[in-house]
Amino acid sequence: MDAKAGFQLGVLRRMARGLAYGVGWRRDGLDGYERLIAAIYGQPDRVPVLMQPYTYAMRLNRLSARTFFTRPRPFIHASMNTARYFEVDFWSPVFDFYNIEVEALGQTLIWREESEPDVDTRRPLLPERESFSKLKPPVPGKSGRMPFVLESYERYSELMGVPPIVYACSPFTMAVLIRGYVNLIRDVRRHPAFVHRLMEFLSMEVVVPWIQKMAEKVQPSMVTMSDAWASQPNVTTEMVREFCLPYIHKIIAATSSPTRTVLDTGSWGERWVKDFREVLDIKMEMMVPGNRFPALRPFFLLVWNEDYEEVGISHVRGYAEEKRVCLMLNFSPNLIEEGPVEAILEMVRKLLREGAGKGRMVLLLNLVPMGTPPEHLHALVASVKQWGNYPIAHDLDLLPLKIPEKPNYGIWREKEGLPVDES
Amino acid sequence: MAWEEELKRAICEGEEEQAERIVSAALDENINPWEILERGAIPGIIEAGRLWQEGEYFLPDVILATEAYNQVSVALEPLLSEGERRGRGSVVIGSVEGDAHEIGKNIVVAMLRGSGYQVTDLGIDVEKEAFVESVRESNPDVLGLGAYMTTTMRRMPEVIQSLIEAGLRERVKVIVGGAAVTEDYAKKIGADGYGKDAAQAVSLVERLLGGG
Incomplete structure (x- = not known):
């Protein structure tokens, strides 16, 4: 058996173990990856914590934005060190994934020393509709920072023994980034045929070839598209149905397979509409066709803290149970940073009490602000690990918590971390 | 009609x-x-x-x-x-350094102008020195700071600190807003007010200037 086949077999075995545990065959313990899979399809031993180390890893490892967002080894090593130091269950190599395709198309970015690069909204790639005819699709895997992404994913697979969750930018958000939000909104009203042509191009000539290239290189079992601009109130739900959903479905049809789920996590905005279920329904539609194997559907429903705090965790939990879908809830970045620890712990209790149900819940640390004191994160992770066991205890307030003592990050990295320079 | x-x-x-x-x-x-x-x-x-x-x-x-x-x-x-032109009062506004988001700010600008205020829009990615200079030169009633990202909202207290150091803090009301900002954060950094959206920002300015 060659190395590639051996790798894939290993991944399938771990997925199967996680899945079997989730649905009730509990012979072995779970590692972090298996726990995540078990949570997606049923009840794991406890709620898993999934981390996107991102700019927190950059700061903790004292890397410049240029290094972190352009060099595969420092990026992956710093992210992995961070995830291991805080002992999360699983981590995802997140970079500025909204920018990769647009940069490859020629959109200029603004680079700063200490934060992620950002699209230069003052210089959109398509300032006029007429510029569209000059747009050339990127060379998948070669244009812009696409080589950085592929090499990073390869390094991740080598280190983790499983492929990463890979990311692509959804076409609507990409359209906003290269055309400018106001221009695109005007186009939607006055030149809808143009918007459809642009969406078709971005979907089939940019996103699909890029996902195919990533799939060829790292055989991901999961590809997620993100669509920040397709949130409410940025767009109406009618606009999502006309200008986003059909293209998401086309991309999924062109790139998913029985072993590869491709989905759009949607975005946010439940709190902005009169009936929050309307937004959740759209998210389900962006996810359900994601795998050709119906037994592996649906995947997860991601709801952000600003929304669940206003709509109510129990309401989104109720919706998820009705649809038999895993609920992924992020943890408020502001709360992680500002604390204090007791407020963080109180929120953990609330999330477990109202969100964990009888399984099918993942806690996501999507963004840990750069100024977050490490002790906030240690407390958060320890509390989920000690209190998040199924069945969730009724008396969470009375349960003790032991926060493990850790050396500071620098000392820990010296002894146990990977090098974050180019060596 | x-x-x-x-x-x-x-x-x-x-x-x-x-x-x-x-x-x-x-x-x-x-x-x-x-x-x-x-x-x-x-x-x-x-x-x-x-x-x-x-x-x-x-x-x-x-x-x-x-x-x-x-x-x-x-x-x-x-x-x-x-x-x-001077209207009901004057406001200087901008997105803080590092923040290139302008949609929310532009809506606030339009709503304030629509409510009769004279607004100087400093644009996006505005350095703290530029805010201070604008307050010194145009002596506005209100200074509005916007930030869309948790990474950039950390610039807001720096602007307020710069105003203090320049001896200008007492001359101007500072209001903050943007997707990343919360009311608690506004209080913590010593702002005079927080607007969740454009309409709230207008009400806030009215209240601060004694008109609401």
């Missing part, structure tokens, strides 16, 4: 070309520019704000209304007297 109602509707519905035509026709009929703003354009943008607050309007509707209002106000502003 009278021109006032037509202009109000054109602005509220974001029909900027139609709004410009109505303004042009009104000027041809020698209607006073201030009257055009006050009886047609301002009610239009205020109506858009009301519909937004009631959840009837989404951001695209407000953006298009804002665009139409801005178009009309740019055409009319040179025709106004100094007193009319």
Whole structure:
């Protein structure tokens, strides 16, 4: 058996173990990856914590934005060190994934020393509709920072023994980034045929070839598209149905397979509409066709803290149970940073009490602000690990918590971390 | 329909070309520019704000209304007297350094202008020194700081600190807003107020200047 086949077999075995545990065959313990899979399809031993180390890893490892967002080894090593130091269950190599395709198309970015690069909204790639005819699709895997992404994913697979969750930018958000939000909104009203042509191009000539290239290189079992601009109130739900959903479905049809789920996590905005279920329904539609194997559907429903705090965790939990879908809830970045620890712990209790149900819940640390004191994160992770066991205890307030003592990050990295320079 | 109602509707519905035509026709009929703003354009943008607050309007509707209002106000502003331009008070506003997001800020600008305030828009990615300089030079009643990202909102206290160091903090009310910012954060950094959205920002300015 060659190395590639051996790798894939290993991944399938771990997925199967996680899945079997989730649905009730509990012979072995779970590692972090298996726990995540078990949570997606049923009840794991406890709620898993999934981390996107991102700019927190950059700061903790004292890397410049240029290094972190352009060099595969420092990026992956710093992210992995961070995830291991805080002992999360699983981590995802997140970079500025909204920018990769647009940069490859020629959109200029603004680079700063200490934060992620950002699209230069003052210089959109398509300032006029007429510029569209000059747009050339990127060379998948070669244009812009696409080589950085592929090499990073390869390094991740080598280190983790499983492929990463890979990311692509959804076409609507990409359209906003290269055309400018106001221009695109005007186009939607006055030149809808143009918007459809642009969406078709971005979907089939940019996103699909890029996902195919990533799939060829790292055989991901999961590809997620993100669509920040397709949130409410940025767009109406009618606009999502006309200008986003059909293209998401086309991309999924062109790139998913029985072993590869491709989905759009949607975005946010439940709190902005009169009936929050309307937004959740759209998210389900962006996810359900994601795998050709119906037994592996649906995947997860991601709801952000600003929304669940206003709509109510129990309401989104109720919706998820009705649809038999895993609920992924992020943890408020502001709360992680500002604390204090007791407020963080109180929120953990609330999330477990109202969100964990009888399984099918993942806690996501999507963004840990750069100024977050490490002790906030240690407390958060320890509390989920000690209190998040199924069945969730009724008396969470009375349960003790032991926060493990850790050396500071620098000392820990010296002894146990990977090098974050180019060596 | 009278021109006032037509202009109000054109602005509220974001029909900027139609709004410009109505303004042009009104000027041809020698209607006073201030009257055009006050009886047609301002009610239009205020109506858009009301519909937004009631959840009837989404951001695209407000953006298009804002665009139409801005178009009309740019055409009319040179025709106004100094007193009319100064309006109910003055506001300097901008997105803090490192933050290139401008949509929310632009809506706040339009809503404030629509409510009769003179607004100096410093744009996006504004360094703290530029805020301080603008406060020193134009002596506004209110300074508005916007930040969309948790990474950039950390610049807000730096601006406030710079105002203190320059001896200007007592001269100006500082308000903050943007997707990343919360009321608690505003209090923590010593801002005078926080606006969750554009309509709240206008109410806040009115309250701070003793008009609301």
